[in-house]
Amino acid sequence: MIDLLEVLRSRGMVHDATPDLAERLARGPIAGYVGFDPTADSLHVGNLVPVMALAWLQRLGGRPLVLIGGGTGMVGDPSGKRAERPMLSQATVASNSAAIRAQLERFLEFGTGPSDARMLNNADWLAGLGLLEFLRDTGKHFTVSYMLQKDTVKSRLDSGISFTEFTYMLVQAHDFAHLARHDDCELQLGGSDQWGNITAGIELGARRDGAKLHGLVLPLLTTAAGAKFGKSEAGNIWLDARKTSPYAFHQFWLAVEDADVQRLLTFFTFIEPTEIGALMEQHRADPGKRQAQRRLADDVTARVHGAAAVTRVAAAAGILFGSHDLTTADEPTLAMVTAEVPTRNVSRAALAAGIGIIDALVNCELAASKGEARRGLDGGGFSVNGVGVDAARVLTDTDVLRGGVILLRKGKRNWAALRLEG
């Protein structure tokens, strides 16, 4: 039987793993965990690599544990000097966790069976943990020199690291050992930056409890251009449809550059490597068709937003990017488009009086400020119903298309709709 390590390796998803993991996997299914910060009420695509790893773990018979950092989220990893990490209230953690769980259900089967996923919150055991108890049971097993050798600490010595951050690895180690004791968890997965923290947990398990624990870290995903993956001009690409519309989500994957598609297909879909190979073959034969990107976008969007969303969104994109003349498009076609695009209402009266293009653009958030709108207009970056406009343009009733909308566009692929109300 193929094991987790083989599958992930064949997909280039193993950055490093503890040496005995292969042997352990050969003996049977394993429970493994990944930690997530409950700092937002949604996951974003950057979080998806470990999620996929957990999904593979489950597909191969293992039991995925999702650890919500309700406790560590309060102290951990304060980046930036001014941005003091916000204290999350229990209520926020609870609602964020619930939202994250709902998203994870798209990838994992939750339940109580032997290979069903479970969600845990480390606040449950960290909140009541006393300092003395922690120092005795966990701190005692680590030397400072061991901790100083960790890259995460070493690289921070010059720029400064607080005691809290320094201690973070012990808290995470404590979590791993706790899960090992109480939930038979023998494996921790995470990004490659987690290696030090994971091995600390393995150390603790071995020294204190005589447990044999394992770790596997995934590569840090960057684009071919070296940029951080998962951001667009609008910021993070979220799984939550209210934060990133299914249309925008699908577009994000569709616009991926050639140099990245193959890797993204292997990371974010369950498609077999041989099939991906064949797909890339097709893609190279006619890159302009973007078949690989289409497959990627459809696959991931279907998993996150459902197959129906893919159909809708692809149809809308076909119209928006096709050679359709929007001014003559029929109502159903336009309805399909406007359903996928951010929409603002305008009153009949306001439109009759005429709406300046600058105000309209700011109003529908295609421009962040009037100045930005003006500059964009000067550069020829905006269009109304597919026709380029300048700053003097005023929107009136004559711009209203069938179905009562006006379509505004910035650049090639940022759309917004004004809907006539009443």
Place this chain on the structure above:
RNA sequence: GGUGGGGUGGCCGAGUGGCUAAUGGCAGCAGACUGUAAAUCUGCCGGGCUACGCCCUACGUAGGUUCGAAUCCUACCCCCACCA
């Protein structure tokens, strides 16, 4: 507590009295070319306005000197290194 260094726009990093809304790089946005790709070239890149000009806000914070300050002075806050 001492000594030294430092806090500039999303990030990095110049700038030591007016020519500075602040060089340069990165990131970002738009245009051209393409394939909703890359590369390349071009423009933009604090905000507002009844605009070829004007008004706000901005160089850690608060005062001060000056016709004029990111640049000088004072106090304070914060960060870093070494020492105690």
